[in-house]
Amino acid sequence: MVSLKESLGKVTLIDFWASWCQPCRQENSNVVSFYNEFHSKGLNIISVSLDENKGSWIKAIEEDKLTWTQVSYLKEMKDPIALQYGVTQIPTTFLLDASGKVVAIDLRGNDLKAKTKELLSIK
Numbered sequence: 001m002v003s004l005k006e007s008l009g010k011v012t013l014i015d016f017w018a019s020w021c022q023p024c025r026q027e028n029s030n031v032v033s034f035y036n037e038f039h040s041k042g043l044n045i046i047s048v049s050l051d052e053n054k055g056s057w058i059k060a061i062e063e064d065k066l067t068w069t070q071v072s073y074l075k076e077m078k079d080p081i082a083l084q085y086g087v088t089q090i091p092t093t094f095l096l097d098a099s100g101k102v103v104a105i106d107l108r109g110n111d112l113k114a115k116t117k118e119l120l121s122i123k
Contacts, residue, residue, distance in 0.1 A: 010042030011119045012096040013112075016087045018050040018076070019060035024091040027108070028064040034112065035068060041120050044068070050090055052076045095119075 017024035049072035051057035095104040
């Protein structure tokens, strides 16, 4: 069990993905770079896998070098966390502030970095 409240950083990215999702897998290298750049400054990531096959999910985590918290109910799009957040496609991300409030959805690249810097008060 992972508690979102206990896992919050100054900024937290909730990343919905799956091992079978090619756009997700392509984006993972960018997420790794983003994590490496900002984790020491207060960023946390929680990835929610919409996989159904545990072996494929674990293999993708290892191959893509995803070192942060990973969770999955192994129920694909019927995952209760995905349903709670209204996720209908992946990859989907939610950026949360320190209080857990969603401040942005589906930011990528420079937009994600800029918003993260703003929330972490980095110039």
